[in-house]
Amino acid sequence: MEILSRINGPEDVKKLNQEERTALAVDIRAAVLNKVSKNGGHVGPNLGTVELTIAFHYVFDSPTDKIVWDVSHQSYPHKILTGRKSAFLEEDTFSTVSGYTSQDESQHDFFKIGHTSTSISLAVGLAKGRDLKQEKGNVAALIGDGSLSGGLAFEALNNAAELGSNLIVIVNDNEMSIDENFGGLYRTLAELRETQGQSENNLFKSLGLDYRYIEEGNDVESMIAAFEAVKDIDHPIVLHVHTEKGHGYDHAVADKGLYHWRPPFDLESGEGLNSSNQQSYSGVVVEHLMAEIAAGNTKLAAINAAIPGMFDLPQLKEKHPAHYFDVGIAEAHSVSFAAGLAKNGIRPVLFHSSYFLPRAYDQLSHDLAVNQLPAVIIVGNGHVNESDITHQGIFDIPMINSIPNIKYLAPTNKEELLAMVKWALVQTEGPVAIRLPAGEVISKDTAFLDYSQARYDIQKAGEKVAILALGSYLSLGKEVYQRLTDQLDISPTLINPLFITDLDKNCLEGLKQEHSLVITLEDGSLTGGFGETIAAFYGDSAMKVLNFGATKEFTDNVPMEELAERYRLTPEAIVAEVKKHI
Incomplete structure (x- = not known):
């Protein structure tokens, strides 16, 4: 770390000679691996952009010259060179920087970015703003x-061609997405790589953009020469740079998909430190689909937008490749594609993360819901979490709740999940979304078989207080039930609603007879959510309703303990609130 110890900002990079720049790349990789191996994080993307980043800060003058990192999961080397190296070297400061760029951290970052395909649009906006203000800078x-x-990238490239002033689009081509790339675009990029950028089949030129190819993207001096050649250019240009994902760490090169993002692992062996072979809820769904296909159901299609590992889909891809479709980072297309399949008699099963599903809101509404097409949408990561500001899992319920004709279900265990999936695969009413429970897989004996009409599962019938505990929060509901029983000497009612978007009006009306207070528990944002729907139902009655869930806000790496206290999502806080209203 001798060279890195001298780097406190981009100005220090400019002082290095060629030998020192090469040594700096080694130091940066060691710093990245030090953090991600202990704390988890994006491994391959950052190891692949080390030389490119050094070259950028050697040639350009940040922050006057600006760089926008797409997704920004490859910005760790940039952070190290812009005054944040301690967060990669010193374990007690790991949490002081985000896993993505943030203007709150540094003048060298310009946006909080954690989703894909946005960088070119953002950069076009920065460039046009520069021009309108008659300022200088790349x-x-x-x-x-x-x-x-992602479609937004094409929209941005199309508009970038009309800019007429300085804009440098760096295409970091490491031949990988999060997992394997899919689509005709990648045959075109491969042809450009094979011809050193000379192929006439050039997407970027077809869009009206200037273009240059750099083969040695993991060589600092090649990248310096490339950047020096385009610095202060007076028109938009694409630099197509060939790099290697995971460069410099053999394990990450050998298994690029696994090392895209990795929980803590042993640096020498590459083995995960907290590996678990326990079954997951997504694995339960995938195993059922594989069994259906193996039994002769040829009208099933599993669809995923570039995150197969998040949903245990590689096993389905391996065993039944004809029934597996990875559309790349194209959530909107995945939904419209599913609508087309459904219209033609195929039953599509989409696997989406709550973090990224909002990118397809219009398609959920316009293509699936309006047309009432029977697709199945498996939603993962829907819960209050301590993740980055760009990866919030609390907005899927309000989003889907706002769209007519979509039924959203919330299982609490393996049997309920399987029953919902089986029903959703044969029903013909319209799209059905199923929210995977958080945590370890748990089982119970029975589950409803028909979800065509809302029917709540009354687990314990009582009086005075009714607890509607949705999905994963059924366990919290059970704790609240026990405390109310022990502390207030009452026998409350405990209900597993199962349905997010549909109301069991018979059950809710019945509660009016023996209850004066209903409390709702949901693992998501309260605004527009399940609890507000229940409160609205009781709005013209004497029933008091207390909603417990997340405040409508963006959080950024806030510990779960703090979030639970903030949102009153502890049994103690809920019981204390109930006491005030009885």
């Missing part, structure tokens, strides 16, 4: 080849 957008599959 504007660069770095986007990976995987992120090019």
Whole structure:
């Protein structure tokens, strides 16, 4: 770390000679691996952009010259060179920086970015703002080849060609998305790589953009020469840079998908430190689909937008490749594609993260819901979490709740999940979304078989207080039930609602007879959510309703303990609130 110890900002990079720049790349990789191996994080994307980043800060003058990192999961080397190296070297400061860029951290970052395909649009806006203010400076957008599959990237490239002033689009082509790339675009990029950028089949030129190819993207001096050649250019240009994902760490090169993002692992062996072979809820769904296909159901299609590992889909891809479709980072397309399949008699099963599903809101509404097409949408990561500001899992319920004709279900265990999936695969009413429970897989004996009409599962019938505990929060509901029983000497009613978007009006009306207070528990944002729907139902009655869930806000790496206290999502806080109203 001798060279890195001398680097406190981009100005220090400019002082290095060629030998020192090469040594700096080694130091940066060691710093990245030090943090991600102990704390988890994006491994391969950051190891692949080390030389490119050194070259950028050697040639350009940040922050006057600006770079926007797409997704920004490859910005760790940039952070290290812009005054934040301690967060990668010293374990007690790991949490002081985000896993993504943030203007709150540094003048060298310009946006909080954690989703894909946005960098070129953002950079075009920065460049046009510069021109309107008659300022100087280069504007660069770095986007990976995987992120090019997102439609927004094409929209931005189309508009970038009309800019007429300085804009540098760096296409970081490491031949990988989060996992394997899919689509005709990648045959085009491969042809450009094979011809050193000379192929006539050039997407970027077809869009009216200047273009240059750099083969040695993991060589500092090649990248310096490339950047020096385009610095202060007076028109938009694409630099197509060939890099290696995971460069410099053999394990990450050998298994690029596994090391895209990795929980803590042993640096020498590459083995995960907290590995678990326990079954997951997504694995339960995938195993059922594989069994259906193996039994002769040829009208099933599993669809995923570039995150197969998040949903245990590689096993389905391996055993039944004809029934597996990875559309790349293209959530909107995945939903419209599913609508087309459903219209033609195929039953699509989409796997989406709550973090990224909002990118397809219009398609959920316009293509699936309006047309009432029977697709199945498996939603993962829907819960209050301590993740980055760009990866919030609390807004899927309000989003889907706002769209007519979609039924959203919330299982609490393996049997309920399987029953819902089986029903959703044969029903013909319209799209059905199923919210995977958080935590370890748990089982119970029975589950409802028909979800065509809302029917709540009354687990314990009582009086005075009714607890409606949705999905994963049924366990919290059970704790609240026990405390109310022990502390207030009452026998409350405990209900597993099962349905997020549909109301069991018979059950809710019945509660009016023996209850004066209903409390709702939901693992998501309260605004527009399940609890507000229940409160609205009781709005013209004497029933008091207390909603417990997340405040409508963005949080950024806030510990779960703090969030639970803030949102009153502890049994103690809920019981204390109930006491005030009885």
